[in-house]
């Protein structure tokens with residue numbers, strides 16, 4: 560018998576639609592009625608640590624989940640399943656991926672249609688997430704996201720559609736496994752996985768998106784002592800407009816780490832161009848390139864690195880390393 564810890568945290572998967580089509584949480588999580596859907600080989604222990612739409616979730620709640628799962632790993636649990644709103648699911652998933660040091664399977668899922676909508680995907684996603692968390696093959700694979708019969712890594716998965724049930728995708732690489740007719744099958748595996756245990760989270764780590772004709776003011780605003788770190792979603796391979804360089808230098812002069820990713824959906828940011836504002840020049844002035852993560856994931860990685868007390872080269876290495 561495999562013991563699986565289930566942590567329901569809210570999101571559409573825990574909500575219902577009213578007669579006007581508006582979706583909101585009720586006083587009871589509908590998923591709590593489905594705890595015996597599984598074979599007698601799996602025993603679910605269900606907890607409801609919080610019930611929030613995921614735009615309300617912050618690193619504080621993520622830390623709480625990390626602590627509970629790390630403790631569960633010492634209590635004989637085989638794995639853990641988290642149900643979560645989909646809007647920020649990828650950030651919670653990656654936060655846990657970077658901070659849980661145990662090898663137990665941790666699977667996050669959610670739903671795009673609420674509990675009483677026709678074609679609701681919540682129960683199916685919940686069932687397949689539990690099956691994945693109970694699979695021997697899921698051990699040591701890092702935190703996984705299971706949605707719509709696909710298994711994705713927390714590191715690379717992202718929400719790509721506002722409403723479609725096939726919203727979760729892994730650009731560039733694709734899912735690492737599939738679930739079909741109750742079979743959980745993995746086809747790939749991440750090269751390497753490192754986790755930093757942390758017991759608190761820092762704040763004031765900002766994410767800024769570059770655009771044609773971007774304004775200096777936002778960068779000027781973050782150039783202050785209280786800022787802990789900045790991630791910029793840069794253009795193309797990793798370039799910025801030249802006229803924002805003075806503002807960027809103000810941030811770097813304050814010893815605030817600046818991390819660069821690409822705003823492109825596919826591919827990795829690299830220092831390729833040597834014109835003013837091009838990647839080569841940005842790297843020269845001290846910007847750290849993060850290879851392969853999207854902006855919100857790079858921000859989580861920077862936040863975890865800073866919260867673990869990393870500074871200087873160690874922080875740069877942690878954030879830029881494409882395979883951890």
Ligand SMILES: NC(=O)C[C@H](N)C(=O)O
Nearest residue numbers: 570571612613644645646
């Ligand atoms: N599908 C969802 O779960 C979206 C919802 N707004 C949430 O993230 O809580």
